[in-house]
Amino acid sequence: MMDEEMSVAELLVQKAEENQTRKIIDILNEAEDLEDAKETVKALLIK
Numbered sequence: 001m002m003d004e005e006m007s008v009a010e011l012l013v014q015k016a017e018e019n020q021t022r023k024i025i026d027i028l029n030e031a032e033d034l035e036d037a038k039e040t041v042k043a044l045l046i047k
Contacts, residue, residue: 020044023044024041027041027044028041
């Protein structure tokens with residue numbers, strides 16, 4: 001059971017990281033320039 005719980009926890013962490021990466025890619029695609037993208041990503045990471 002402990003291994004199963006760790007696997008689920010690891011999968012949740014992996015999915016969260018993937019989702020954050022997707023958000024960052026979206027921000028980069030929508031940003032007006034690099035500075036705008038940096039500020040938006042910083043704000044995302046502070047949350």
